[in-house]
Amino acid sequence: MNLTRRQMLCASVGAAAAGVFGFSLSASAAPEATAESIKNFAGGKEPAMGGDLTLTTPEIAENGNTVPIEVSVASPMTDDDYVESVVIYAEGNPNPDVAVFHFTPMSGAAEAKTRMRLAKTQNVVAVAKTSKGQVFMDKKEVKVTIGGCGG
Amino acid sequence: MRNQIIAKAAAVAMTALVPGIAFAGGPVDDELVIDGEIQMITRAAPPEGHPLDEVLSGWLYRTEETRLLETDTFENPGMLEVQDGADLWNTVDGSAGKSCASCHGDAEESMAGVGASFPKWDEASNRPINVELQINKCRTEEMGAEAYKFDAPEQKALTAYVKHQSLGTPVAIDLAEGHMQSWWEKGNELYYTRTGQLNLSCASCHEQNNGNYIRADHLSQGNVNGFPTYRLKQASLVSLHNRFRGCIRDTRAEFPAAFSDELMALEVYVTWRGTGLSVETPAVRQ
């Protein structure tokens, strides 16, 4: 074993997360599971990174129980050109699925905010699909603070 | 001294973990305005005899995302329980067929500013009384209802509802009433008494090390102007005495019962330490 200092820290944070959330680390989903889900969602297309989709997350979440996130896709949102759906994954959660947002031209804007749970420091991934078949992706790492004072 | 070194080392470790981010360090320079209209006091001049130069709200020690949750009373998840408290206020309970509203009418008027002056001296019981105990006193003596058990959801919700009517009002308790001063002194002594296997006093963290990190926690001054507080960890309101017990447990000490003489004295003293800060109930913390 030749762990860097950062890997050591991450490992201990992960162990703490398992205690807090009652997840076992072995149950933690690998990024491959997320990649597979994205493939299904995108209908086999390779999503374009960034572009019209913006995923906004905190760099550091003070508590993994409540992490505010926001997705926004630049789109005219007309009857023949609108964002159909945006899916959110958390690569390092026991189950990477988080939410799927479905928009219509009546949404006016392809924007949504919610609050999510993160078991440990990991990537959050958003993928958007438009009515014209375009697929966009954005990814942000969120560092989850674990090991504070209990209540 | 040793504890200070540990806290500093933790802060250094955190900085190493997240390079390029201003993470370690003291309170932020930010203003708390709720719903774009209620200007909150998060920095106050200390009362006479206070050991610190400035009294600071715990809000200033939180990250931007946590701070933002408190700036909008719709988005603040603690308001769900405050709404439950509003319903309880108007619900008849007990043999006398009364609700809180039967005697006190509209809480927005009758309770405005009231929560900012608790704990108060209670002549009948010859000890200080907080909002939770005042509610229980009304329930048993006026309504013919049972006292709420400690941390019953109804107790937290109604306490938060009453204190929320003082949102923005500066904390000001009257130590001249009855024997409040001697309870203050007892609380003061407890605040500086080291307890538990970790041998920590309240002051070890919240006076000597506020602004530093203890493991991953950014220590505040430990002011109590936002209780009951919505904690992201529990995803619900947390009462002051629950938090006191949590802190004491974290020192690995046996913790006193809620509303015991020890914790009531501590509530008097710690509330006084936050004199001048706006009531934030329900505050949002990590």
Added chain:
Amino acid sequence: MDNIKPRVKVPKSASAGEVITIKTLINHPMESGLRKGKDGKLIPRQIINKFTCEFNGKPVFSCELEPAISANPYIEFSAKVNEAGTFKFSWLDDDGSVYETENKIAIK
């Protein structure tokens, strides 16, 4: 579940064609099914799994939620208002309960 009270924030009026922001919050534990209770047994999953918003009977926005959504789910989204009418909001619980609320909006 009992005692679930959805809250929504919708402007009382908007200009024709305006895109408004709608905020929603509902008290719900979003029990993930991954936590153990005091008896050491897993607490069964119970979450809000779907949320929908309609305007005058037409779909505006919906979402499917997983256990990774925080307790007391908060959802914020937009809606384009072309005419006066009624927004209908529904939250679907794993136990089959549906929590609903409505809000009217006028045109300025």
